[in-house]
Amino acid sequence: MSRVKTLILAGLIAVPALALAVRLAGLVSIRADIIAMLWPLFVAAGLVTLAGLSLLRSPRWWPARITALVLAIGLIAAATPWAWLRTSSQSLPASQAPAEAPSETLRLVTLNVWAGNTDPDAAGRFLADGDFDVIALQEVSSAAGRTLDRIETSHPNQVGCRWRVRLLTRLPVNDAGCVDEEVLPAAWLSTTLQGEPVTIVAVHLARPVNESRHRRQVEGLAAWLAARPEHNLVLMGDFNVSQGSVLMRDLEAELAPLERVTIARRTWPSRHLSPVPVIGIDHVWLGPGLCAGAVRVGPHVGSDHRPVMAAVHACKGW
Missing domain, CATH: 3.60.10.10 (Endonuclease/exonuclease/phosphatase)
Known part of the structure; x- marks a missing residue:
């Protein structure tokens, strides 16, 4: 593998690893926890890694490629607030209590x-x-x-x-x-x-x-x-x-x-x-x-x- 490809692969491992570290750092650092709330940044880091791996098709150093793949998928799975992806109505129901609830x-x-x-x-x-x-x-x-x-x-x-x-x-x-x-x-x-x-x-x-x-x-x-x-x-x-x-x-x-x-x-x-x-x-x-x-x-x-x-x-x- 060329030196350039080696550096690219190292970066593809470092990006999701660093992102995961920042999310875990929220346990000890308020400022890191504030950054960890911004989940699109971490999902983007995982997607960038996946995109890079799709372009890096060399069969060599497959353990490193699998490591980057696992880190990227793990980062996306951990960072994505799946419940937030569902939509919600923009208005409340008509001004009346549900039938099973009290009238007020x-x-x-x-x-x-x-x-x-x-x-x-x-x-x-x-x-x-x-x-x-x-x-x-x-x-x-x-x-x-x-x-x-x-x-x-x-x-x-x-x-x-x-x-x-x-x-x-x-x-x-x-x-x-x-x-x-x-x-x-x-x-x-x-x-x-x-x-x-x-x-x-x-x-x-x-x-x-x-x-x-x-x-x-x-x-x-x-x-x-x-x-x-x-x-x-x-x-x-x-x-x-x-x-x-x-x-x-x-x-x-x-x-x-x-x-x-x-x-x-x-x-x-x-x-x-x-x-x-x-x-x-x-x-x-x-x-x-x-x-x-x-x-x-x-x-x-x-x-x-x-x-x-x-x-x-x-x-x-x-």
């Missing part, structure tokens, strides 16, 4: 409006037309003011907290407030579902690239939730953590017994950097007393995030 349903939506929103009118129309009971917004800046103009009349009960997190509802509010504004950008309110109190929390966690701040916010959120062990609780917002990452595994452990219902829901980036969303960093979590009848990702509304919608009802046996 909460229709919820969370959206990072984004300070750089390119079409705040589209965001406003989507929120106004969605027939939502509760709206959770993040990055509500002055540039997104037109978004709020469309919904402030229909959703007069509001709570706004530091760092541009806001909750709006058309339902009666029993109590409301902010969660430790010195540490955590989160707003909460208490309403009623079938005569029982329900607490709804909107949150916007820091990007994990700032590891100490992100972990401090997660710990603060977990501590606040532990001090309010409501059976019926909704937690939603921008968590800046994606499914399949070590960070998500840690977050799920911290927030237990809340259950994340945004499985296989891609929300970022929305027409920014990519024509379709690649990862899901916007989530909805439910307490043990609540169940989700439907969870959907909404359309592009000028933000780099897609909205997440959920129809939530009391679980059987409430």
Whole structure:
């Protein structure tokens, strides 16, 4: 085998091996875990290796070629979020509970409006037309003011907290407030579902690239939730953590017994950097007393995030 072919083969082994190492490095490095969330990079590395092997047809050094093949296939299999490849509807069902569920349903939506929103009118129309009971917004800046103009009349009960997190509802509010504004950008309110109190929390966690701040916010959120062990609780917002990452595994452990219902829901980036969303960093979590009848990702509304919608009802046996 020529020296050039030897170097090419060495590269075809090194590329998937390095990519696999980065994914595993997420166990010990936050920054590596952030990169590991970007699964298309790793799938592309595997495909490049496969393409290179298809062109490198020399019968010599077959053990090295098989090694590269196994690494490439293993990388693609491990990196591809198979559940995310299925599509989801862009809208919730009509405003009525499923026949087998209780008659009353909460229709919820969370959206990072984004300070750089390119079409705040589209965001406003989507929120106004969605027939939502509760709206959770993040990055509500002055540039997104037109978004709020469309919904402030229909959703007069509001709570706004530091760092541009806001909750709006058309339902009666029993109590409301902010969660430790010195540490955590989160707003909460208490309403009623079938005569029982329900607490709804909107949150916007820091990007994990700032590891100490992100972990401090997660710990603060977990501590606040532990001090309010409501059976019926909704937690939603921008968590800046994606499914399949070590960070998500840690977050799920911290927030237990809340259950994340945004499985296989891609929300970022929305027409920014990519024509379709690649990862899901916007989530909805439910307490043990609540169940989700439907969870959907909404359309592009000028933000780099897609909205997440959920129809939530009391679980059987409430």
